[in-house]
Amino acid sequence: MGLKGVFSGWLLFLGLILSLVAGFTHWIPGYYAGIPIWIASFLFFPDVRPAQKKQIIVLLALGGTGLFYGAFHGIEHQFFIRALAANQVVVYMLIAVGFLRLFAVDEMRQQERLPQGKWAIIRTLFGAHLFGAVLNMSSVVIVGDKLANKGKLVPTQGLMLLRAFSICAFWSPFFAAMGLTLVSAPGAQLSTLVLFGIPVSIVALLLSAWQLAKRPDVEQLLGYPITLYSLWMPALLAMIVMASHHFWPKISVLSLVSLISLAFIGLWMSITQGRIGIRKIRHHIDGGIASSRGEVVLFSAAALLASGVAALLSSLNIDLAPADFGAFEAGMTVIALVILAMTGMHPVTSVVLAGSILSPNASDPDLLGLALLMGWSLGITLSPFSGIQLSIQSRYAISAKTLLALNWRYILAMLVVCLLMLWLYTCV
Known part of the structure; x- marks a missing residue:
């Protein structure tokens, strides 16, 4: 990326500061923080993967057409403001959480001896899940690369990494799924989504552990040496976020996550490594932020799509949402999101579309939010086109067909669990 990456990194870091100022003080409008995202997206676009680039072009074309049509039919300026904001609170939350990789690299790589056998794989599943809940995709790369250094990853290990990551979408406040859901289902409460999401994730983890334990090669496989001590960071940050949201309910959860992540990594690196730690933070701004270019461009394009769809529906006075959004409609939404994921549609796009169509008539935004989270998690687990699957397929040479064969029974079982939840x- 060179100088372009450095410039974009500092530009987005400035945007993150603007977003925090807007979120905590309201001194400036939040959409001001979207301007750096659009500038960075323009710079990043040539370097986005070709497959993702095509999808982004479609999103921009559809969103732009909707806004253009609405502009000639007297729509309110709020649709343009929403597009300019570029999902800024979600994008900057991902960027802020990305700084936590500095902690992960130092802490998770200290141990060299890898445990072996069924219980090692199961412990790795649960440990990587808790790390993934805070560190997102970084946890998959750190754990996966460590295991790959000892020999080629086999499908059982790839399945473990996939499940550990994708199950996070059911509940984690640090996950992109939660961030976009809170934006796409206005009024949804983090506490409610986490309260009902955690039991679903526990069932998913136990089911995954049972399936992994039955694999014929599990006793010969290496796991990652994750200990209870090494999990203190994700547990601490999750508790701080929940407590902060309780005491400051009017502050956006996404802004809280961003500030807490930045404050933690700043204090940790300063106290433990001094000037070297500060240099590592600067180095991350120079190059680490640019590694999220795909997500930055995709989220800004999704913001334009959401605004365009809403503007088009408003100008045409079309209401596609069901008159009553209950458990049945929520279940159908989950199934529809999984089907859309199988077509190659990114969950960012499908969740934004579902939120734009359903949220105006959804009397209970928490129910809509739960459906969006469930559809996200199951969709990225099953779809060969999801970002996590593509990473595992390309990085560790595990075929999409193999992962699909290992996942379809899990998806059917979890669909039943989700519908019951x-x-x-x-009922409660």
Whole structure:
């Protein structure tokens, strides 16, 4: 990326500061923080993967057409403001959480001896899940590369990494799924989504552990040496976020996550490594932020799509949402999101579309939010085109066909679990 990457990194870091100022003080409008995202997206676009680039072009074309049509039919300026904002709170949350990779590299790589056998694989599943809940895709790369250094990863290990990561989407406040869901289902409460998401994730982890334990090669496989001590960081940050949201409910959860992540890594690196730690933070701004270019461009394009769809529907007075959004409709939304994922549609796109169509008539935004999270998690687990699957397929040479064969029974079982949880939610 060179100088372009350095410039974009510092530009987005400035945008992150603007976003935090807007979120905590309201001294400036939040959409000001979207301007650096659009500039960086323009610079990043040539370096995005070809397959993702095509999808982004489609999103921009559809969103732009909707806004253009709405502009000639007297739509309110809020649709243009929403597009300019470029999902800024979600993008900057991902960028802020990305700094936590500096902690992960130092802490998770200290141990060299790798445990072996069924229980090592199961412990790695749960440990990588907790790290992934905070560190996102970084946890998959760190754990996967460590295992790959000892020999080629086999499908069982690839399945473990996939499940550990994708199950995070059910509940993690640090995950892109939660960030976009809170934006796409206005009024949804983090505490409610986490309260009902964690039981689903526990069932998913236990089911995954049972399936992994039955694999014929599990006793010969190496796991990652994750200990209870090494998990203190994700547990601490999750508790701080939940407590902060309780005491400051009017502050966006995404802004809280961003500030807490930045404050933690700044204090940790300064205290433990001094000037070297500060240099590592600067180095991350120079090059690490640019590694998220695909997500930055995709989220800005999705913001334009959401605004364009909403503007088009508003100008045409079309209401596609069902009159009543209950457990059945929420379940159908989950199934639809999984089907869309199988066509290659990114969950960012499908969640934005579902939110734009359903949120105006969804009397209970928490129910919609749960459906969006469930559809995201199951979709990225099953779809050969999801970002996590593509990473595992290309980085560790595990075929999409193999992962699909290992996942379809899990998806059917978890669909039943999700539908039951949605029904239970409407009963309490």
